[in-house]
Amino acid sequence: MNIHTEAPEGSKMKDSQLLLKLLSYAKPYWRMILLCISLAFLIVVADLVRPYILKVAIDGHINGLGHPMLSAPAGQQAAAELEKYGRVTEWNGREYVRLAPEEAAADRATAAAAGAQPAQIVSAGGRPWLIDGWLPAEAGEDEPAVTVRGEGSSAVLSAGGREFPARQLDEAAVGAFRAQDYRGFLELGAVFLAAVLGSALLGYLQSNLLQYTGQTIIFNIRQQLFHHLSRMSMSYFDRNPVGRLVVRVTQDTESLNQLYSQVVVNLVKDIIVLIGIIIVMLQLSVKLALLSFAVLPFLAALTFWYRSVIRQAQRHSRVILSRLNSFLAENLSGIRITQLFIREERQWEQFDRLNTDYYRAGMRGTVINSIFQPAIGFLGNLAIALLLWYGGASVIEGGITFGIVYAFTHYVRQFFQPLLSLAEKYNQIQTAMVGAERIFETLGEKPAIVDAAQPCKLPAEIRGEIRFENVWFAYSGEDWVLKDVSFTIHPGQTIAFVGATGAGKSSIIQLVGRFYDIQKGSIKLDGVDIRQIPLDDLRRYISIVQQDVFLFTGDIASNIRLNNTEITDEEIRQASRMVHMDDFVRSLPDGYGTLLGERGINLSLGQRQLLSFARAIAFRPQILILDEATSNIDTETELIVQDALHNISEGRTTMIVAHRLSTIQHADQIIVMHKGRVRETGNHYQLLAQRGYYYRLYELQYKEQKPVPKAR
Ligand SMILES: Nc1ncnc2c1ncn2[C@@H]1O[C@H](COP(=O)(O)OP(=O)(O)OP(=O)(O)O)[C@@H](O)[C@H]1O
Numbered sequence: 001m002n003i004h005t006e007a008p009e010g011s012k013m014k015d016s017q018l019l020l021k022l023l024s025y026a027k028p029y030w031r032m033i034l035l036c037i038s039l040a041f042l043i044v045v046a047d048l049v050r051p052y053i054l055k056v057a058i059d060g061h062i063n064g065l066g067h068p069m070l071s072a073p074a075g076q077q078a079a080a081e082l083e084k085y086g087r088v089t090e091w092n093g094r095e096y097v098r099l100a101p102e103e104a105a106a107d108r109a110t111a112a113a114a115g116a117q118p119a120q121i122v123s124a125g126g127r128p129w130l131i132d133g134w135l136p137a138e139a140g141e142d143e144p145a146v147t148v149r150g151e152g153s154s155a156v157l158s159a160g161g162r163e164f165p166a167r168q169l170d171e172a173a174v175g176a177f178r179a180q181d182y183r184g185f186l187e188l189g190a191v192f193l194a195a196v197l198g199s200a201l202l203g204y205l206q207s208n209l210l211q212y213t214g215q216t217i218i219f220n221i222r223q224q225l226f227h228h229l230s231r232m233s234m235s236y237f238d239r240n241p242v243g244r245l246v247v248r249v250t251q252d253t254e255s256l257n258q259l260y261s262q263v264v265v266n267l268v269k270d271i272i273v274l275i276g277i278i279i280v281m282l283q284l285s286v287k288l289a290l291l292s293f294a295v296l297p298f299l300a301a302l303t304f305w306y307r308s309v310i311r312q313a314q315r316h317s318r319v320i321l322s323r324l325n326s327f328l329a330e331n332l333s334g335i336r337i338t339q340l341f342i343r344e345e346r347q348w349e350q351f352d353r354l355n356t357d358y359y360r361a362g363m364r365g366t367v368i369n370s371i372f373q374p375a376i377g378f379l380g381n382l383a384i385a386l387l388l389w390y391g392g393a394s395v396i397e398g399g400i401t402f403g404i405v406y407a408f409t410h411y412v413r414q415f416f417q418p419l420l421s422l423a424e425k426y427n428q429i430q431t432a433m434v435g436a437e438r439i440f441e442t443l444g445e446k447p448a449i450v451d452a453a454q455p456c457k458l459p460a461e462i463r464g465e466i467r468f469e470n471v472w473f474a475y476s477g478e479d480w481v482l483k484d485v486s487f488t489i490h491p492g493q494t495i496a497f498v499g500a501t502g503a504g505k506s507s508i509i510q511l512v513g514r515f516y517d518i519q520k521g522s523i524k525l526d527g528v529d530i531r532q533i534p535l536d537d538l539r540r541y542i543s544i545v546q547q548d549v550f551l552f553t554g555d556i557a558s559n560i561r562l563n564n565t566e567i568t569d570e571e572i573r574q575a576s577r578m579v580h581m582d583d584f585v586r587s588l589p590d591g592y593g594t595l596l597g598e599r600g601i602n603l604s605l606g607q608r609q610l611l612s613f614a615r616a617i618a619f620r621p622q623i624l625i626l627d628e629a630t631s632n633i634d635t636e637t638e639l640i641v642q643d644a645l646h647n648i649s650e651g652r653t654t655m656i657v658a659h660r661l662s663t664i665q666h667a668d669q670i671i672v673m674h675k676g677r678v679r680e681t682g683n684h685y686q687l688l689a690q691r692g693y694y695y696r697l698y699e700l701q702y703k704e705q706k707p708v709p710k711a712r
Pocket of ligand 1: 350475476481497500501502504505507508
């Protein structure tokens with residue numbers, strides 16, 4: 001038993017080609033996707049603003065008391081001028097405005113020009129002092145560098161070689177200067193909360209929109225896929241096991257959904273995050289930014305390594321999964337045979353082997369991921385360590401504020417966050433790409449049998465003449481199954497085919513319905529090559545009853561009607577009466593509404609064949625084909641069915657394949673096939689008279705059935 005039905009191993013389509021195709025499916029929804037990307041952009045802004053808020057809280061407020069200030073007597077022009085800098089603190093008849101560190105230098109000159117005076121709160125000797133002037137930058141706020149002489153409001157503070165008049169501030173005064181910080185904390189807290197809420201709300205909107213878009217795209221692809229598969233020719237299904245196709249329509253499309261709804265937009269979001277963080281970092285401090293980026297080359301190398309190994313591992317794992325799926329599909333549907341031949345142990349061993357292979361393949365991926373993820377985490381923390389080392393020192397030396405270093409640690413963490421989930425995303429992309437490749441391959445496969453460019457329409461009522469002219473046919477290559485076969489079935493005739501197993505009888509029947517196309521010669525219906533007749537029309541003229549009857553899940557009536565709403569309940573009953581199935585169906589608890597279990601296990605083989613007869617009759621075909629159709633019916637029922645057949649084949653061209661010669665004795669013409677060629681032709685008596693192959697067959701069967709004298 002061939003259980004290995006492998007997925008294509010190598011990538012046939014380039015990733016860029018695949019992406020283009022994938023995008024073409026997303027094209028009708030570009031507005032949605034654009035909206036999602038815009039939402040992603042807003043979410044990123046909301047995410048990136050948070051560390052910045054913390055930085056402002058630390059630098060502007062927690063450490064804000066000592067910032068340089070400008071001061072002017074209250075009520076004067078200069079004081080009004082000051083208000084443009086922001087919050088004003090009134091104390092002791094003067095107005096004070098705090099300058100942000102980056103504003104201080106530029107404003108030293110303008111301040112003096114505007115008539116405002118510099119002022120600053122400095123801590124010395126464990127107490128706060130207000131000085132008239134700004135401490136030189138190099139003095140920092142390092143207490144030992146600052147000394148105070150004198151007490152109260154007439155003290156002098158010296159720092160960095162300069163002296164400043166100083167006044168000691170009491171608790172109430174410090175409270176007045178601090179008031180704006182408390183207000184600031186409240187405001188920043190509110191903004192922080194708004195950013196968090198906004199990000200959550202937008203995230204919710206975005207994820208719903210994405211799911212909706214992804215699901216809709218996949219819905220379309222699934223529909224297209226099923227539609228496409230249902231038009232494929234039999235040769236396609238000969239090559240592709242059902243298990244594989246089921247996986248294609250369900251699993252592979254689901255992995256594409258992941259791609260659309262999770263990966264694409266999130267990837268865009270991650271890229272915006274990375275670019276945003278780089279810009280914010282460079283804005284805050286070029287030195288610290290470059291330091292944080294020092295780990296990037298290692299990161300690139302690591303990602304490159306990961307990409308190459310995981311791709312291989314995943315492909316391998318998919319191939320094995322595909323085998324496992326096919327094995328399961330095949331073995332579960334064939335479980336009866338397995339149990340009958342007590343092959344459970346053997347099948348179990350095979351399953352165990354595949355299962356073990358799949359487990360190993362899965363573990364390989366897990367091991368690679370378990371190296372990659374912590375390694376990325378390590379690089380992220382290495383960047384933070386570098387920040388601590390350099391940033392910490394710079395804060396002490398006064399080059400960088402503590403708020404910036406603090407914000408950087410957040411940004412570095414945020415920078416590595418998308419990279420951490422890169423493994424997962426890469427996995428999803430790979431899975432989706434493999435899925436996409438298979439889906440597009442399937443969709444790209446043209447049905448081998450299609451309508452002619454300019455089909456020739458036959459009238460609704462045909463005569464039913466079938467003519468094979470020097471037909472050569474092979475399922476593949478040059479393994480000729482039919483060799484130069486010619487015969488004519490006149491309208492309304494019943495023609496039978498006999499011959500040894502493998503002689504090509506069923507193949508002839510498949511060819512009439514154009515389930516396969518012939519390689520040489522022609523098959524004509526009413527004088528028109530069947531390749532010129534629209535496929536749907538051709539098959540509408542024909543009903544085939546086969547030995548192996550497939551029942552769909554549903555009730556008996558729907559199994560006869562097969563979704564053809566033109567067939568009325570009465571016609572169904574009529575058809576059943578003709579094959580003597582009506583009584584049996586009526587005796588069932590729900591009559592024609594009786595549900596058939598999956599594959600109709602609650603009907604016997606004979607009953608199934610009767611049902612398939614009723615199906616064929618209800619469709620009122622003009623050509624009826626029976627392929628070993630009565631092999632499962634008992635002799636008594638067969639006689640009744642023969643009788644029914646006699647009635648329904650009246651005026652219809654009928655083709656019968658049968659091993660039991662008794663079934664076909666009354667045929668107008670019998671064609672004896674041998675190794676793909678027509679060996680003998682004639683009616684029962686003519687063929688017996690020829691004393692050829694048919695005669696021998698007849699003799700054999702005759703002896704078996706009735707051990708009495710010779711044939712006529
Ligand atoms: N789907 C298929 N793909 C490839 N080869 C096939 C296919 N179906 C049948 N064959 C081959 O074609 C040959 C003729 O098969 P066919 O079923 O027409 O014989 P048959 O005369 O109907 O036999 P039987 O009496 O056993 O039904 C066989 O050698 C078989 O192996």
